[in-house]
Amino acid sequence: xxxxxxxxxxLQHYWWIIISLLGGLFVFIMFVQxxxxxxxxxxxxxxxxxxxxxxxxxxWELGFTTLVLFGGALFAAFPLFYATSFGGAxxxxxxxxxxxxxxxxxxxxxxxxxxxxxxxxxxxxxxINGNLGVFxxxxxxxxxxxxxxxxxxxxxxxxxxNPLRGLEALLNPYNYLLGxxxxxxxxxxxxxxxxxxxxxxxxxxxxxxxxKVNMIFFLIFFLGFMAWILSxxxxxxQDGVVVMQKYKYLHNFIEMxxxxxxxxxxxxxxxxxxxVTIHYHKSCCIKTGGVGVVxxxxxxxxxxxxxxxxxxPSISDLQSSxxxxxxxxxxxxxxxxxxxxxxxxxxLGYIAYAWYSMxxxxxxxxxxxxxxxxxx
Amino acid sequence: xxxHLVDWSRAQFALTAIYxxxxxxxxxxxxxxxxxxxxxxxxxxxxxxxxxxxFWMGLFAINFAIGVATGIIMEFEFxxxxxxxxxxxxxxxxxxxxxxxxxxxxxxxxxxAVMFFGWDKVEKGFHLLSTWLVAIGSNLSALWILxxxxxxxxxxxxxxxxxxxxxxxxxFWDVLFSPVAVSKFLHTIGSGYVIASLFVIGISAWYxxxxxxxxxxxxxxxxxxxxxxxxxxxxxxxxxxxxxxxxLKQPMKLAAMEGLYEGKTQAGIVAFGILNPNKTxxxxxxxxxxxxxxxxxxSLLGYHNVDAFVPGIKDLVYGNESQxxxxxxxxxxxxxxxxxxxxAYKEAKKANDDAKALEAxxxxxxxxxxxxxxxxxxxxxxxPPVAITFYAFHMMVGLGGWFLLxxxxxxxxxxxKEIENYRKWLYLSLYSIxxxxxxxxxxxxxxxxxxxxxxxxxxxxxGIAATKISTTNVQISFWLFxxxxxxxxxxxxxxxxxxxxxxxxGGH
Numbered sequence: 001x002x003x004x005x006x007x008x009x010x011l012q013h014y015w016w017i018i019i020s021l022l023g024g025l026f027v028f029i030m031f032v033q034x035x036x037x038x039x040x041x042x043x044x045x046x047x048x049x050x051x052x053x054x055x056x057x058x059x060w061e062l063g064f065t066t067l068v069l070f071g072g073a074l075f076a077a078f079p080l081f082y083a084t085s086f087g088g089a090x091x092x093x094x095x096x097x098x099x100x101x102x103x104x105x106x107x108x109x110x111x112x113x114x115x116x117x118x119x120x121x122x123x124x125x126x127x128i129n130g131n132l133g134v135f136x137x138x139x140x141x142x143x144x145x146x147x148x149x150x151x152x153x154x155x156x157x158x159x160x161x162n163p164l165r166g167l168e169a170l171l172n173p174y175n176y177l178l179g180x181x182x183x184x185x186x187x188x189x190x191x192x193x194x195x196x197x198x199x200x201x202x203x204x205x206x207x208x209x210x211x212k213v214n215m216i217f218f219l220i221f222f223l224g225f226m227a228w229i230l231s232x233x234x235x236x237x238q239d240g241v242v243v244m245q246k247y248k249y250l251h252n253f254i255e256m257x258x259x260x261x262x263x264x265x266x267x268x269x270x271x272x273x274x275x276v277t278i279h280y281h282k283s284c285c286i287k288t289g290g291v292g293v294v295x296x297x298x299x300x301x302x303x304x305x306x307x308x309x310x311x312x313p314s315i316s317d318l319q320s321s322x323x324x325x326x327x328x329x330x331x332x333x334x335x336x337x338x339x340x341x342x343x344x345x346x347x348l349g350y351i352a353y354a355w356y357s358m359x360x361x362x363x364x365x366x367x368x369x370x371x372x373x374x375x376x
Numbered sequence: 377x378x379x380h381l382v383d384w385s386r387a388q389f390a391l392t393a394i395y396x397x398x399x400x401x402x403x404x405x406x407x408x409x410x411x412x413x414x415x416x417x418x419x420x421x422x423x424x425x426x427x428x429x430x431f432w433m434g435l436f437a438i439n440f441a442i443g444v445a446t447g448i449i450m451e452f453e454f455x456x457x458x459x460x461x462x463x464x465x466x467x468x469x470x471x472x473x474x475x476x477x478x479x480x481x482x483x484x485x486x487x488x489a490v491m492f493f494g495w496d497k498v499e500k501g502f503h504l505l506s507t508w509l510v511a512i513g514s515n516l517s518a519l520w521i522l523x524x525x526x527x528x529x530x531x532x533x534x535x536x537x538x539x540x541x542x543x544x545x546x547x548f549w550d551v552l553f554s555p556v557a558v559s560k561f562l563h564t565i566g567s568g569y570v571i572a573s574l575f576v577i578g579i580s581a582w583y584x585x586x587x588x589x590x591x592x593x594x595x596x597x598x599x600x601x602x603x604x605x606x607x608x609x610x611x612x613x614x615x616x617x618x619x620x621x622x623x624l625k626q627p628m629k630l631a632a633m634e635g636l637y638e639g640k641t642q643a644g645i646v647a648f649g650i651l652n653p654n655k656t657x658x659x660x661x662x663x664x665x666x667x668x669x670x671x672x673x674x675s676l677l678g679y680h681n682v683d684a685f686v687p688g689i690k691d692l693v694y695g696n697e698s699q700x701x702x703x704x705x706x707x708x709x710x711x712x713x714x715x716x717x718x719x720a721y722k723e724a725k726k727a728n729d730d731a732k733a734l735e736a737x738x739x740x741x742x743x744x745x746x747x748x749x750x751x752x753x754x755x756x757x758x759x760p761p762v763a764i765t766f767y768a769f770h771m772m773v774g775l776g777g778w779f780l781l782x783x784x785x786x787x788x789x790x791x792x793k794e795i796e797n798y799r800k801w802l803y804l805s806l807y808s809i810x811x812x813x814x815x816x817x818x819x820x821x822x823x824x825x826x827x828x829x830x831x832x833x834x835x836x837x838x839g840i841a842a843t844k845i846s847t848t849n850v851q852i853s854f855w856l857f858x859x860x861x862x863x864x865x866x867x868x869x870x871x872x873x874x875x876x877x878x879x880x881x882g883g884h
Contacts, residue, residue, distance in 0.1 A: 058493050061485035064444060069477030071451050076474035079466025079542075086452055087459020087843035094853055097452055098860070104445035105864055108437055114874035116867035154722055155541050157460045157844065165849060329467045330537070330544040340475050347482045354486045354506075357498050374434070374492050 003338030011334040012324045013306065015077040018341050020301035022070045023141075024294035027182070029063040031286065032056045034183075034190025036103075036130035039123065042194065042206045050111070050375060051368050053126075055197045056190070057107040057376040058358065062351065064104060076337050080327035081312055084158040085140075088150045089166025092140050099133030107376040134186055138179035143169050144304045145229050145249070147315035152322075161316040177225035184218035188270075189293060192277060192286040199362035208278055215274055235313035235321055242310050242318040252303045259302045266295030384850040385457045385842040388857060392449045393824070394817055395861045399443035399868075401816050404518055404565050405572025406436045407511030409603055411504075418504050428592060430495075431880035432576065433507075435872060437492060442868045446861060450521075457850065461831050461841035468534050468545040469524055472552075476520035484513030518568070519561050526557030528832050529823070530625045536744050538721050538737055543835070556625055559617040560823070566611035567816045570779055573604025574805075574812040577786050579876055581805035584796045592880050594790060601787035608780040615776065616677065622826075623678030623686070626833060628758060629826035630678055631689045632765040635663050639688035639696060645673035648770070651763050657693060657756055689762070693755045704755035711750030714743035748835040757837075760828040768821035775815035782808055 003011065035056040043049040075082040086093050102125035109115045110122035149161040149168065162168045169175050191207040191214070198204070234248020245251070253260045269292025273285035305311040310321035328334060368375060410432050417425035451473060454462050462469075490498060490506035498506070527533075533550030534543040545551065577600040583593035623630045630636075635651050636643065649667040675684040685699050695703025717740035724733035752758065786805060789795040795802070827833065831841035 058489045061444070061488060062482075064448065065477065065481040065485045068448055068451055068481055069474070071455075072470065072474035072477040075451075075454070075462065075466055075470030077470070079463055079470050082455045082466060082470065083459040083462035086455025087457070087462065087845070090456055090843070090845055090849060090853075093452060093456055094856075097449055098856070100448055101445045101860065101864075104448070105441045105867070108441035109867055109871055112438070112871045112875070113878075114870045116870045117863070155460070156463045159844060163846070165845065329470065330540075332548075333467045333471055333545045336545065336548045337471055337474060340471075340478055343478045347478060351482065351486050354490050357502065358490060358494055361497065374430075374437075374495075 003335035006335065006338075008328075008331045008334070009325065011331065011338065012328045014338065015073075015328065015334055015341075016302070016305045016311075016324045017298075018344070019070070019073055019077060020298040020305070021294070021344075022066065022073055023301050024297035026063065026066040026070055027185070027297045028189065028290045028293045029059070029066050030134060030182075030186040031189035031193045031290070032060045032063045033103075033130040033134050034186030034188065035193060036126040036190070037183075037187060038190055038194070038207075038210060039126070041210060042191070042203055044202065047365060047368065048200070048203060051198055051200065051363060051365065052194060052203070053107065053110065054368060054376050055194060055363050059193075060103065060107055064100065067100065077329055077334060078322075078324070078327045079329055080152070080156060081322055083156075084150060084152060084322060084327075085148075085312060088158045088160040089140065089143070089148060089169070090160075091164065092136060092166035092169060095167075096133060096136045096140065099129045099136065103129035103133070110376055130186070130190075131183060135179040135183050138182035139169050139175045140166075142175040142178040142225075144301075144311055144313075145232070145234070146172050146174055147235065147313040147321075149316045150314050150320060151317045152314075152320040174228050177221050177228060181218060181221035181225050184214045184221060185270075185293070187214040188218060188274060189286065189289055192273060192289050195277060195283045196286045197359060197363055199364050204283070208281075211274055212278060235310035235318070237308040237310060237323055237325075242313070242321045242323075244318075248309065249303055252307045252309060255307055256302070259299045259306070262295050262302075263299035266292045266297075266299060268292070270296065381845070381847045381850065382839045382842050384847055384854060386838060388457060388850055388854040389453055390824070391854065391857055391861070392446060392453060393820065395857075395865070396443065396446040396450055397817060397820055398813060398865070399439050399446060400518070401568035401571040401813075402439045402575055403436065403443050403514050404568025405570070405603075405607070406432060406439070406575065407507075407514050408569065409572055409576055409599060410436055411507045411511045412599060412603070414504050414507050418500055424592065424595070427880050428596060429507075431592075432596070433491065434875060435575075438868060438872050438875065440488070442864055445864065449857070457843050458831065458841050459843040461836060463542055464836055464841070465531075465534075465543050465832055467542055468527060468531075468551060471545065471548065472520040472524040472527075476517050480513050480517035480520060482513075483509055484517065487513065515565055518565050522561040522564055523552055523554070523557040525823075526554050526560045527551055528830075529560070529827055530554055530556040530621075531832050531835055536741075536747070538718055538740060539725070541718070541722075556621045559614060559621050562614035563611065563618045563819075566607055566614050567819060569607035570604055570611055570776075571812040571816055573600045573607065573783065574779065574808050576600030577604065577783070578806045578809040581786075581802040582876070583879070585799065585802050585806070587796075589879055589881065590796065594795065597786060597790045597795065601783050601790055604779070604783035605787050608776070608783055611776060612780065615773075619677050620680065626827060627687050628689065628692050628760065629765070629822075631687060631692060632760050632762045632826050633769040633822060634674060634686075635762055635766045636674070636686060636688045637663050637690050639686055639691040639699065641675065641683055641685045642672050643674040643678075643684075643686040644669040644671040645677065646770075647673075648774075649766075651766055653763075657689065657759065689759055693758060704749070704752075704758050707746045707749040708752050708755065710743045710746040711748060711752070713750070714740055714747045715750035717743065718747075745834070748830065748832070748837055748840075751837050751840050752829070757829055760826050765822055765826040768818040768825065772815050772818040772822060775811050775818075779808065779812065779815070 039049050039052045043052055106122040106125040110119055151159045153159055188211050191211045194207045195204050230250045233244045233246055235242055236245035236248050270289050273289030276282045277285045305324050310323050312322035314320040410429055413425055414429040417429055487506040487509040491510050494503050532554050533545060533547040535546050537544050577597055580593040580597040583589040646667045647670050650665045652661055652663055652665050655661045655663045672682045674686050675682050678686055687701055691701050693704050695701055717736045721733055721736035721740060724736055789798050829837045831838045
């Protein structure tokens with residue numbers, strides 16, 4: 001039996017799971033972004049800073065690639081979202097893209113002689129990417145819960161209703177909760193990664209100290225976000241019509257116990273990872289925490305996408321809201337792409353293998369100071 | 377749609393595409409050249425080749441970073457600036473982009489890290505494999521994006537669905553193995569190989585002119601010139617096939633490439649020419665001020681038959697009954713019927729009038745082939761900017777010929793003679809580096825300007841494809857991109873030239 005045999009609704013759900021997985025992987029790999037914001041706080045001299053930057057610098061492209069794949073998969077599987085959100089919320093996405101363009105060159109150019117903008121500028125680029133880029137992504141995802149101002153016309157062309165073209169999301173204070181939660185989360189995972197990847201006592205101690213602080217901020221904003229979505233009205237689909245439903249997202253958790261389990265396990269894994277790192281001085285925990293992040297994000301995206309929910313709601317015109325049913329690709333495309341999605345475990349496998357081969361030995365000061373090292 | 381919005385949307389896309397394509401070709405070719413060098417190192421154990429590999433790999437990385445930075449914009453701009461397009465054909469167009477991500481980008485980025493940082497961490501064999509996988513990954517990504525582009529030029533494997541108001545994929549293999557996609561892919565990667573070869577022989581020539589790194593430069597020169605000579609031949613063949621496909625699928629583009637207004641059999645190619653600026657569609661001025669024609673060549677190149685009729689711009693606009701060419705006006709009329717039928721279909725569906733809907737659908741499907749023409753105002757709208765297309769095409773072909781000659785000569789000199797004595801040729805090699813980029817960009821201009829006004833050939837003109845947004849927004853983002861990319865380009869060139877000056881021995 002192949003993907004063709006599945007009905008359209010099943011394929012739409014399958015693809016939303018894939019999108020959720022990619023979203024989760026992307027948030028996880030954003031430990032690179034978090035690490036970028038910690039380069040000053042966790043180092044006391046240039047060599048230590050170089051170690052930090054090189055440690056995450058060997059992973060930054062995976063994050064970039066995940067973002068690109070996330071975009072491509074949305075384009076193929078949910079093209080109406082791609083058209084509506086990217087074309088409509090123009091400036092939010094443009095701002096996010098600018099934050100990522102400047103990341104891509106900064107590692108390679110930062111320490112090269114004659115680099116035009118100077119080392120500090122490239123480091124600033126990395127910090128902008130790690131703070132503003134992550135924050136804006138969180139805000140953009142938060143609009144899945146808060147809604148946006150758009151209409152979709154009879155040709156399925158988007159008519160955005162707010163001249164701020166997406167930046168109006170910043171006028172809704174609730175959207176800051178997820179944005180800031182994400183910023184502090186990636187600082188935590190960034191530090192967990194450093195502890196795992198670098199063999200250096202001072203860096204480890206400072207990383208642990210930073211996790212303690214960032215965990216508090218993360219919990220404040222994340223719990224705030226959860227309280228908001230669990231208590232708010234949601235955009236539900238009833239008899240083919242989008243309506244506001246009381247406690248929609250809370251009901252979704254209750255009505256989808258598997259998703260709730262995923263969420264609780266995910267959060268628990270993050271908490272355990274942090275706890276074990278702080279109290280037992282373990283260096284293992286980027287893996288546990290990382291899986292936890294993936295599961296948590298996946299479950300949140302499933303809550304907003306499944307159980308007759310409009311995942312990209314319009315507050316200008318409820319019936320323009322996007323659901324996984326009305327925004328997806330055709331049966332043919334979803335099933336053909338289903339085969340392509342089977343490559344994902346294979347890809348994850350070789351990434352894990354390459355990662356393992358490279359990181360078997362932790363990074364040391366000697367390695368970075370070696371004269372023929374290719375350093376960022 | 378707001379005035380000028382489409383022009384600014386196009387300008388922004390052109391800007392980002394042109395910048396992106398400054399970096400991509402070098403990545404496509406240098407990846408393989410570096411892999412060849414490392415293979416020699418692994419086979420012979422000669423450390424000089426390891427040093428050579430590491431040097432060119434360093435330049436590869438500088439170029440790669442900015443290629444990645446400009447590339448992400450390309451993908452998301454389909455959504456941000458061409459939202460209507462993204463819906464209308466996203467069901468087909470999104471697929472290759474997603475596959476590109478899964479199959480190509482991860483391979484590239486995962487093994488990129490091994491290639492740069494794994495020298496002392498993984499086994500020699502695994503390292504070499506990683507280097508090859510980076511090269512293969514970047515070329516695979518070119519495959520998928522060019523499949524997507526080829527599909528825009530020659531849409532196949534899909535059917536229009538009036539309920540969703542979009543085209544939906546019905547055959548993935550038709551999209552993947554479309555002859556336009558295949559020839560476009562081969563020609564574009566070919567151009568990348570040639571640029572990388574020009575880059576390697578140009579920089580090697582500079583060392584020889586300076587009397588530095590002699591052995592290193594000679595060895596690099598031989599590898600670069602060999603790779604360049606072979607791939608130039610490949611580029612010529614794939615170019616021939618590309619032109620043949622253009623003749624079959626996009627005759628207007630071919631006519632513009634040649635500035636051919638009146639169609640003819642046994643048509644020649646204007647190998648060198650200056651267009652008459654007073655020539656318009658409707659006057660009888662001679663199209664060229666100066667022309668040097670190769671007889672029969674256009675019929676032969678385009679249709680592989682010297683007696684073939686090559687339609688001119690006028691034939692395509694006004695029709696040519698004797699050749700069975702339909703006029704643009706007739707296509708526009710049918711297109712308008714299709715567009716109206718779609719509206720009627722939507723109305724009927726809303727009113728639950730099944731009989732009317734069925735009738736409208738049948739009218740729509742009969743005229744669907746001309747759907748895009750329904751959005752045009754007048755027949756002359758189907759003519760792309762002729763001068764840009766003409767000069768870009770001729771520049772590309774002329775430079776391509778020069779590169780083939782240059783590689784041949786440099787290969788001969790590097791293997792048979794004391795190459796450092798041929799300073800003129802060394803200078804010519806050095807100065808040919810920018811020419812390679814000019815040729816590659818010219819190629820893109822032929823492909824993309826020559827297909828105007830179509831975002832998707834015959835299906836959707838650019839004017840309909842653009843996101844509805846006030847022009848000021850696009851103007852602002854255009855200038856932001858222009859500024860940022862220019863700054864990054866300056867940084868890239870400065871870093872690159874500094875690294876070249878430092879050289880493979882770290883300046884010792």
